[in-house]
Amino acid sequence: MTALLELENVRKHFPTGGKSLFGGGVASFVHAVDDVSLTVEPGETLGLVGESGCGKSTLVRLITRLLDVTDGKIWFNRRELSDVPARIFARDADRAHIQMVFQDAGESINPRFTAADAIADPLRRLLGLRGEALRARVEEAALQCGLPLELLGRFPHQLSGGQRARVGIARAIGTRPRLLVLDEPTAALDVSVQVTVLKLLQQLKTDLGLSYIFVSHDLNVVRLLCDRVVVMYLGKIVESGPAQAVFEAPRHPYTRSLVAAVPRLDGVRQDAARLVGDPRSPIDPDPHACRFHGRCPVGVDRCGVEMPALRSAGAGREAACHLVE
Amino acid sequence: MTDVLRVEDLSVAFHTRGGVVRALDRVGFAVEAGQTMALVGESGSGKSVTAYAIMGLLEAAGRITGGRAFLGDTDLVATPAAAMARIRGKRIAMIFQNPRAALNPIRGVGKQIADVLLRHGGATRSNAWDRAIDALRAVGIPDPSRRAKAYPFELSGGMCQRVMIAIAVAARPELLIADEPTTGLDVTTQAVVMDLIGEMARDTGMATILITHDLALAAERAGRIAVMHAGHMVEEADTASLLAGPRHPYTARLIAATPTAAGSLESLQSVPGGLPDLRSASIPHCRYAARCERSVPGCDAVLAMRPVADRHAVACWNPL
Ligand SMILES: Nc1ncnc2c1ncn2[C@@H]1O[C@H](COP(=O)(O)OP(=O)(O)OP(=O)(O)O)[C@@H](O)[C@H]1O
Ligand SMILES: Nc1ncnc2c1ncn2[C@@H]1O[C@H](COP(=O)(O)OP(=O)(O)OP(=O)(O)O)[C@@H](O)[C@H]1O
Ligand code: SF4
Ligand SMILES: [Mg+2]
Numbered sequence: 001m002t003a004l005l006e007l008e009n010v011r012k013h014f015p016t017g018g019k020s021l022f023g024g025g026v027a028s029f030v031h032a033v034d035d036v037s038l039t040v041e042p043g044e045t046l047g048l049v050g051e052s053g054c055g056k057s058t059l060v061r062l063i064t065r066l067l068d069v070t071d072g073k074i075w076f077n078r079r080e081l082s083d084v085p086a087r088i089f090a091r092d093a094d095r096a097h098i099q100m101v102f103q104d105a106g107e108s109i110n111p112r113f114t115a116a117d118a119i120a121d122p123l124r125r126l127l128g129l130r131g132e133a134l135r136a137r138v139e140e141a142a143l144q145c146g147l148p149l150e151l152l153g154r155f156p157h158q159l160s161g162g163q164r165a166r167v168g169i170a171r172a173i174g175t176r177p178r179l180l181v182l183d184e185p186t187a188a189l190d191v192s193v194q195v196t197v198l199k200l201l202q203q204l205k206t207d208l209g210l211s212y213i214f215v216s217h218d219l220n221v222v223r224l225l226c227d228r229v230v231v232m233y234l235g236k237i238v239e240s241g242p243a244q245a246v247f248e249a250p251r252h253p254y255t256r257s258l259v260a261a262v263p264r265l266d267g268v269r270q271d272a273a274r275l276v277g278d279p280r281s282p283i284d285p286d287p288h289a290c291r292f293h294g295r296c297p298v299g300v301d302r303c304g305v306e307m308p309a310l311r312s313a314g315a316g317r318e319a320a321c322h323l324v325e
Numbered sequence: 326m327t328d329v330l331r332v333e334d335l336s337v338a339f340h341t342r343g344g345v346v347r348a349l350d351r352v353g354f355a356v357e358a359g360q361t362m363a364l365v366g367e368s369g370s371g372k373s374v375t376a377y378a379i380m381g382l383l384e385a386a387g388r389i390t391g392g393r394a395f396l397g398d399t400d401l402v403a404t405p406a407a408a409m410a411r412i413r414g415k416r417i418a419m420i421f422q423n424p425r426a427a428l429n430p431i432r433g434v435g436k437q438i439a440d441v442l443l444r445h446g447g448a449t450r451s452n453a454w455d456r457a458i459d460a461l462r463a464v465g466i467p468d469p470s471r472r473a474k475a476y477p478f479e480l481s482g483g484m485c486q487r488v489m490i491a492i493a494v495a496a497r498p499e500l501l502i503a504d505e506p507t508t509g510l511d512v513t514t515q516a517v518v519m520d521l522i523g524e525m526a527r528d529t530g531m532a533t534i535l536i537t538h539d540l541a542l543a544a545e546r547a548g549r550i551a552v553m554h555a556g557h558m559v560e561e562a563d564t565a566s567l568l569a570g571p572r573h574p575y576t577a578r579l580i581a582a583t584p585t586a587a588g589s590l591e592s593l594q595s596v597p598g599g600l601p602d603l604r605s606a607s608i609p610h611c612r613y614a615a616r617c618e619r620s621v622p623g624c625d626a627v628l629a630m631r632p633v634a635d636r637h638a639v640a641c642w643n644p645l
């Protein structure tokens with residue numbers, strides 16, 4: 001086992017507060033993450049894609065140990081982390097080794113912190129840096145993220161969305177983590193800064209052997225940056241494999257709809273491939289049906305009565321679909 | 326076609342401790358009924374400030390220092406705050422860049438939609454809740470009657486955005502300003518959401534300003550594209566001609582930074598340099614000049630948008 005990170009049958013179920021329709025006194029649950037197993041190798045960039053609400057943010061919050069798992073195991077660098085409660089992990093030595101850049105990076109910054117304070121905060125808390133060493137590391141991180149030093153004294157509301165996102169990234173790379181988890185880090189960035197950030201991530205990866213988990217809705221970016229990609233649908237992995245191969249020839253019908261919906265500069269729309277209908281409710285989903293059933297353009301009767309397992313589809317690829325050989 | 330919105334020479338400044346930030350300088354554009362105009366440009370170029378200024382929602386430090394913004398015959402710039410409050414949500418609606426922050430964190434999302442419907446959408450106490458659920462269903466939220474009771478923190482980022490869209494279009498506005506409406510949405514949901522906005526526009530003649538930095542999304546959804554840079558409008562044209570033949574050097578650079586067709590990260594090019602400091606008293610007339618590879622001695626002359634082809638205008642002394 002050489003993987004930097006390994007997940008085995010990880011689940012996260014949130015109680016909804018309500019009672020299920022037929023369960024009598026049994027509480028119902030949002031199945032945000034269900035039975036997810038994956039590995040991240042040292043120096044590897046893993047892309048995580050899938051529909052809004054499919055559980056990507058929940059999964060990465062489990063990995064960064066901001067949330068406790070309902071069930072399953074998480075190992076980081078051969079150490080089991082899933083049994084360290086989130087509130088204890090906040091003060092753990094490995095905390096500095098797994099850093100996260102949040103979705104809406106700017107939103108997660110304390111509004112009373114200047115950009116400099118925000119970047120300094122984890123350096124102070126996790127590495128105990130003070131004084132000149134702290135200032136130097138703050139400025140280094142800011143410059144690496146293309147954040148002009150004259151903006152360091154500004155508060156979040158005085159920065160544009162993209163400038164705030166850069167503060168969020170600088171904040172995360174300051175502690176020089178081994179695993180950087182990025183939840184839509186470039187969503188608020190314009191393409192130009194995005195190019196800079198992507199190249200920076202690529203650079204840090206080769207220089208420091210950093211591993212990334214990269215959550216994004218921009219499949220073009222995932223294709224360019226990631227070695228492997230994991231596609232989720234309603235809490236479960238439906239497909240995984242080398243990023244280039246998955247996007248060139250997606251196997252799972254959901255991945256096919258996803259790839260077809262990517263906007264193109266020539267403005268040509270493939271209306272025929274539009275994914276219609278609603279996803280099923282994530283609350284107490286039928287354990288015996290494919291989660292994509294009912295919305296799947298090619299589904300058959302079997303899909304409604306038997307949950308397809310994630311099986312090898314050759315060449316380092318996996319898919320969870322009865323129709324994929 | 327009639328213009329739903331016509332913005333003329335709109336200027337905005339922010340007073341900060343570090344000086345006056347001249348965030349918008351004589352910005353002008355128009356949007357026709359049923360039309361979608363995309364406002365693109367890099368972060369900090371003034372897209373959101375343009376939207377907030379039109380909505381009368383600039384924060385206290387920000388002031389409109391000149392210009393007009395006509396919604397029909399009403400100059401929004403000259404409209405008092407109380408009257409603007411009645412126009413917002415009813416005649417103009419906005420979908421914000423940051424949905425979770427824009428929603429009330431301690432009120433259920435169904436109630437928040439019902440509030441808007443009661444205030445602006447002609448709903449009654451007895452049907453507001455049902456209409457809120459309909460609105461959630463219309464934006465593709467699964468299990469809407471149950472989800473209506475959820476609080477924003479219980480919903481994914483994408484679902485929050487769909488709730489915002491449900492709130493925005495509930496009162497059938499004349500103008501929708503969508504500030505990065507699909508940021509945080511996956512592409513399949515993005516397609517559905519943009520279809521939804523497009524249908525509203527077709528059915529009601531609603532004009533849409535689509536603020537995005539995704540040129541591919543603009544290419545797919547907007548009839549016209551306006552490019553902003555450092556608080557200036559630098560190019561405006563029909564979508565196809567802008568993408569096929571950009572005339573402003575900045576527009577060409579933006580297209581080259583778009584990852585859509587790129588074969589590798591190395592082949593993508595960011596726009597060199599950064600935005601000028603908008604606090605400076607001596608910002609050049611062309612705010613792109615310091616970054617521009619085509620700049621010539623004449624570039625320091627006073628600059629304004631001028632037509633270069635049919636429905637195609639550019640603010641550049643040495644256009645492509
Ligand atoms: N604290 C919570 N309590 C109850 N349900 C939750 C909670 N957090 C998330 N969920 C639910 O879990 C599911 C997965 O949400 P998550 O935020 O992980 O999705 P996501 O894939 O990150 O979506 P997006 O792409 O929109 O960011 C959703 O149905 C969401 O409503
Ligand atoms: N309250 C404020 N005080 C000072 N400057 C401000 C304030 N709000 C905005 N600005 C400045 O105004 C300019 C335009 O910002 P705006 O938010 O409109 O950018 P944007 O084009 O929407 O960028 P993004 O794509 O990142 O959302 C930026 O330089 C920003 O720093
Ligand atoms: S006016 Fe001159 S400096 Fe400005 S964009 Fe055009 S060529 Fe470049
Ligand atoms: Mg998320």
Ligand SMILES: [Mg+2]
Nearest residue numbers: 161372373422
């Ligand atoms: Mg903005």
